[in-house]
Amino acid sequence: MTFNTILIVGGGLIGSSIARAAKAYGQAKTVYITDNSHTACSAIERLGFADGVSEGQADYFASQADLVILCVPPGRMGSAAEKIIPNMKSGAVLSDVGSIKGAVIEAVAPFMRDDITFVPAHPIAGTEYSGPEAGFAEIFKDRWCVLTPIKKGLSETKDLKAFWQGIGSQVSIMTPKRHDIVLATTSHVPHLIAYTLVGTAVDMERVTDNEVVKYSAGGFRDFTRIAASDPVMWRDVFLANREATLEVVDRFIEDLTALKRAIRWEDGETLLEHFAKTRDIRRRIVDAGQDSAEPNFGRHD
């Protein structure tokens, strides 16, 4: 066990899952949670997976923790850091789970102390549900957690790596900048596109919402799952990873415009060429254990 006592700041889907996993896999003796929401705190107490829950204030918990993990939406990382860091004990480790890294590092920086170490992290895991009831201990299993340490060769980075591996994750290390462009591609822009398409379908005057619901099994329903993710978190992500998001979106619009043109000019060859190359990536994702090979996600079972 690398950390005896852990404080989770924000007991939502990811925070509550870390708490559950740390206990389930014996990666912490004591797990405290603090959350600003009264409803969330009540749920966490009722579910009983934490050793202590505190609404709003967490000075005592912070002073006891060997590891503090900020699990709030990206836009609230700064204020959470401001509140927690002054109470942390000397030598403790601070981390987070933000889906963007550059902006979180910037937001936390003004409140940092020399005697604690900040190791930013991002577990690439989640579901479309939010809140403490939605979490579960196995959510990180076989998924990747990316650490973006600010300094090289820190022992704290190794400790945090051991913690994430201990709760089932694979761990990789990269710079914050690289993280933000990679995740813009594999996560942020896919979410933006899903949100957009669901909105477009709902707004089509010629097609009723009822029809959209009835005939969603033709592909649309998969987009609605992604677009059901926490709106506040995603607003924060897009604003905080603005440049990389816009870069990837622009490339996407370019490519879509090219395919649109191929459709308009009945250029079947260009379409087929493009469509054929996408199957290989799917196979590699399944081979890498990052998705289920069950047809249709096993929906017919």
Add this chain to the structure above:
Amino acid sequence: MTFNTILIVGGGLIGSSIARAAKAYGQAKTVYITDNSHTACSAIERLGFADGVSEGQADYFASQADLVILCVPPGRMGSAAEKIIPNMKSGAVLSDVGSIKGAVIEAVAPFMRDDITFVPAHPIAGTEYSGPEAGFAEIFKDRWCVLTPIKKGLSETKDLKAFWQGIGSQVSIMTPKRHDIVLATTSHVPHLIAYTLVGTAVDMERVTDNEVVKYSAGGFRDFTRIAASDPVMWRDVFLANREATLEVVDRFIEDLTALKRAIRWEDGETLLEHFAKTRDIRRRIVDAGQDSAEPNFGRHD
């Protein structure tokens, strides 16, 4: 049982599923399949779900069938109709499973006979896999099958409706034109977007394919599943439903551009407003039994 003998033309995912379902649910006494591919015919024989398999020629089967269903890609509907219709027996019903209706009706029209009735159909069901091995009898259960009859009030439409209901489908009836705009929204454009995004990610020079695979669980992997669908079929769909596809794509690009602008100008309110309205549609799709409520499609099980 409405039809004693059925001929399936094209034993791929959908054709082989209809054959399996017709037998499993007692909706046909005899099911014949014809397919142009030698590999497919061998697989169908080995799997043993048809009463007869024929490679290429199917004159005898066609002459026996009370119902012939064309299950070939949209671009091959015309040539399949040309080959099969002359051999069909008088009074038989012809149908299809094309994802577009206007273009299929046009393609079949030149070969129609007065003594057989064509009732176009489109079952909104499928997986990302292709070929006879991929089919299964339960694929149509609770999904919708849309019939787009050319004439109102035909008894053959009622018969085909009974057949689809008999193999587990819900059935709705609309005009071909309406079908094509509705499906452009709920199926065709979602597929085009998924194909495009997967291509964009693969082509990003700043992000390696290996990174795309590793970090795909952040949303990207769902797009790769849709983009793994049969490329030939989808090329045909986009070309055959050109106008409706382009109409919806243009709306989508408009909406994406508006959200892009909101990101650039850090207009969090516009983003949040847009994202919040998409959750309701998700709930309605789950309530309507058109998708699983399992978080993350139950991938953690």
